[in-house]
Amino acid sequence: MQKNIVVIEGDGIGPEVTRQAVKVLNAVAEQGGHEFNYHYCLMGACAIDKTGTPLPDETIEAALNSDAILFGAIGHPKYDNDPTAKVRPEQGLLKLRKSLQLFANIRPVTTYPSLQHLSPLKGKILEDVNFIIFRELTGGIYFGKKELNAEGTQASDECIYSREEIERIAHLAFKQAQQRRKKLTLVDKANVLETSRLWRKVVQDIAKQYPDVKVDFLFVDNAAMQIILNPKQFDVILTENMFGDIISDEASVISGSLGLLPSASIGKGSALFEPIHGSYPQATGKDIANPLGSILSAAMLLDHFGLRTEANKVREAANWTLQNGFVTKDIDPINFYFTSTIGELISDYVSGKTPGDI
Amino acid sequence: MQKNIVVIEGDGIGPEVTRQAVKVLNAVAEQGGHEFNYHYCLMGACAIDKTGTPLPDETIEAALNSDAILFGAIGHPKYDNDPTAKVRPEQGLLKLRKSLQLFANIRPVTTYPSLQHLSPLKGKILEDVNFIIFRELTGGIYFGKKELNAEGTQASDECIYSREEIERIAHLAFKQAQQRRKKLTLVDKANVLETSRLWRKVVQDIAKQYPDVKVDFLFVDNAAMQIILNPKQFDVILTENMFGDIISDEASVISGSLGLLPSASIGKGSALFEPIHGSYPQATGKDIANPLGSILSAAMLLDHFGLRTEANKVREAANWTLQNGFVTKDIDPINFYFTSTIGELISDYVSGKTPGDI
Ligand SMILES: [Mg+2]
Ligand SMILES: [Mg+2]
CATH class of the missing domain: 3.40.718.10 (Isopropylmalate Dehydrogenase)
Known part of the structure; x- marks a missing residue:
């Protein structure tokens, strides 16, 4: 199977959690002989900083022509705390949802x-x-x-x-x-x-x-x-x-925990997959955010492609980490693992590289 | 203080719980030298049985001229299970709310x-x-x-x-x-x-x-x-x-437990006080229903009359029964007390006749 996926990492913890989901998607692709082509696009505060608009036309274009969109999170305190700001990161997502006519x-x-x-x-x-x-x-x-x-x-x-x-x-x-x-x-x-x-x-x-x-x-x-x-x-x-x-x-x-809840929004053409959590600016770059919301959103994306077995494998892997105490700081503030480690463990599990007994 | 209270006992457990609330109101009246005049009116299935309508004009008239309405519950299975029934007990309450313009x-x-x-x-x-x-x-x-x-x-x-x-x-x-x-x-x-x-x-x-x-x-x-x-x-x-x-x-x-939640509905003129629970037909006449919803509604009625100290005393009495295990079957199915006993205990408490140590 060959699919084109638009990846919108966004702001705050968006990039670091989305990267774990991509890691997992890569493991799925490798296992099943699929080809996922990623097209990275801008939206949110990072898009305003680079282009002046929260949703560049190029992102809409790419999204409309994709098989699915994997999205992280958007929002930045510098806009939240400025009531005079005319352009806001969140406008990007509202406009994208509208452009894609995401009705569910x-x-x-x-x-x-x-x-x-x-x-x-x-x-x-x-x-x-x-x-x-x-x-x-x-x-x-x-x-x-x-x-x-x-x-x-x-x-x-x-x-x-x-x-x-x-x-x-x-x-x-x-x-x-x-x-x-x-x-x-x-x-x-x-x-x-x-x-x-x-x-x-x-x-x-x-x-x-x-x-x-x-x-x-x-x-x-x-x-x-x-x-x-x-x-x-x-x-x-x-x-x-x-x-x-x-x-x-x-x-x-x-x-x-809101940190591990995924969501999908389905339109007539494309579909968008995102964790329900926000951009969580305080945690940005610390490798402590929970990547399960994004990884389980990627599982919903696999469902959408009809890859149900693969999607279930990803969910099984996520369960396995939770059951074995491989959790991020939001779940266990004392004995916690890093965002990237959880992503690694889940992609390893999907690749069949699970440690036998832990 | 002299007040006219319309009492609508209604159907099912309505009468038996409302009687406990009246018992408590009587204790309050006696303690404070108040005079509460009760006017008993029909509404619900019992009104249909006796008058052919769920809300006789006489009830509306009395309610409009009262200082407050104490209401129990309405509804009877013989109407619920008959989809062809043109007259339903619930219509009585909807019409009464409308007649009294209960906006809150x-x-x-x-x-x-x-x-x-x-x-x-x-x-x-x-x-x-x-x-x-x-x-x-x-x-x-x-x-x-x-x-x-x-x-x-x-x-x-x-x-x-x-x-x-x-x-x-x-x-x-x-x-x-x-x-x-x-x-x-x-x-x-x-x-x-x-x-x-x-x-x-x-x-x-x-x-x-x-x-x-x-x-x-x-x-x-x-x-x-x-x-x-x-x-x-x-x-x-x-x-x-x-x-x-x-x-x-x-x-x-x-x-x-829904059994002990009271409510008030306030209109421009009169006000209505009722437990949020329904008529609970299975328990009718068994003296097992929880009277606290009705008794705490009576406390809200006292608040409405400006008798805040008395209202708080009723709430204190209700608390006291709960703390001391004087509860009905819905709260403790093994060691339970009867509806009428709880009403007695609370009116005694209000009258200063609490057993010293239990
Ligand atoms: Mg919402
Ligand atoms: Mg409701």
Whole structure:
């Protein structure tokens, strides 16, 4: 298999974690006889510094012509602390998402026994938690008409969804459910909202094409409770933009560390893979950042290429490091390993070079 | 003080828990020389059975002319399991809320050391959690214009807020904050929504009238994380209807039991006080339901009358029962006390008849 991957390392810890993911992708390529061509592009503060804009046209161009984009993180304190700054690193990512029409944001939530001490939830609740949230990303109230009357005394936001917007992400979610435990939960507020009733109708229609997938429906307020009370009940969660924003952030804290959560954003053409963590400027260049978010994003990229066995091998390798105490400073502040060491261990594992017994 | 209280016992466990709350109110009245006149009214399945309607006009009339309403719970399985039923118990409550124009729903979230074993969160996180959520209840996307096009391919919901709708609940929340730890957190999505920006503007304007209250702002997705990660940071949370629905339900699970959570709904005229739990038909008549939700709702009713010392005494009594293992079956399925016994103990405590050492 030959694939073109745009790599956007970005700012802060972006470059150092992304390099570990590339290391792992290289190990996968070598093992399977694949050819991954990397095209390094600029975005974020580093792009502003070098070109004056957070997202150079060349990056958009390359991204549109790629098979996938591997992205690190962007953001720099010199812009955060300057409220007068007209150009901001974050604008780059928003514009890239828009250019690529990334309509589905996908976030797996997995728990690891070795991280239970970091989770706010009790260990018993964390066992066997493994679900994935599909959040619609380009519609809903975030993009509807916004109005403020002339006197500034009344404001409105419109939430609007079309059948087609719901269908395209619903098909992705159903296909994912078929590859997993075959359960899909639509989170909505159909007892109140017209848009939610359309979501429910469309999902019920589409469900007929996936008879092996069991579908259920959950109101968003109940979902916010269930994610804490009994997260293992979920397999694939599908939801609209705002509900997805809230429940995916809520769900992100249960694993105990944001440092190892990956994400994918799927568009009509290309797809983008990134850890959910930020650029973490304080840790920059210290080789202490957790590379698992980026490495597990690379695993999702492999899934996207149809390389499921390889993707699972990478996840297995990540698990193996966690189980054996090969963790970064955020997980164990006393006995920790460097970012680059974890990347090395995981690429070695993928290459079959695991130390037999540790 | 002389006050007229409408008591709506409702269905299921409603009557048996409400009776304990009335017992406690009677103890308060006797101690302080107050006169509480109770007017018992029908609502829910019992009202349908007796009058054919879930909310007789006489109940609305009495509620509108009362100083406060103490409500139990409504709902009966014979209606839940009959999809053809045209008249439903729940319609009574919706209509009553509308008739009374209850624009603010208020939910305190408190944790108790003796309930830690029931909470999904770790004990360390639960220490000193004590906050109160003010949710706007009559505006926002739940009541905005709803549309579905003729082809059924596009749906929309409008979220709309006026300055006046925000002001009236904001004043309530600021006044509550002044009586507490003097911190108010507005939960919104001002980086995306025009309505949220109006909320932020109005709250900033009103804050000038409450210079002793520290105000901060939190995006709703971050709030959904913080409620799990560090709930003790909150004192008073103020938010719009939908965000309030989601985060108040999320927050309700952290104490470990829905059975002891009270709520208040404030309107222009009257105010309604009710436990957040439902009618729990399986437990009806067994004297096993937890009366603390209703008793603590009665404490909020006393607050509403300005009887803060008395309200705190009721809360102290409730705490005392929990600390001494006087709990219902939902808290301790082995060594449990009856609903009526807990009511007796709390009214005795309020009357100064506490057993000295247990
Ligand atoms: Mg978010
Ligand atoms: Mg709710």
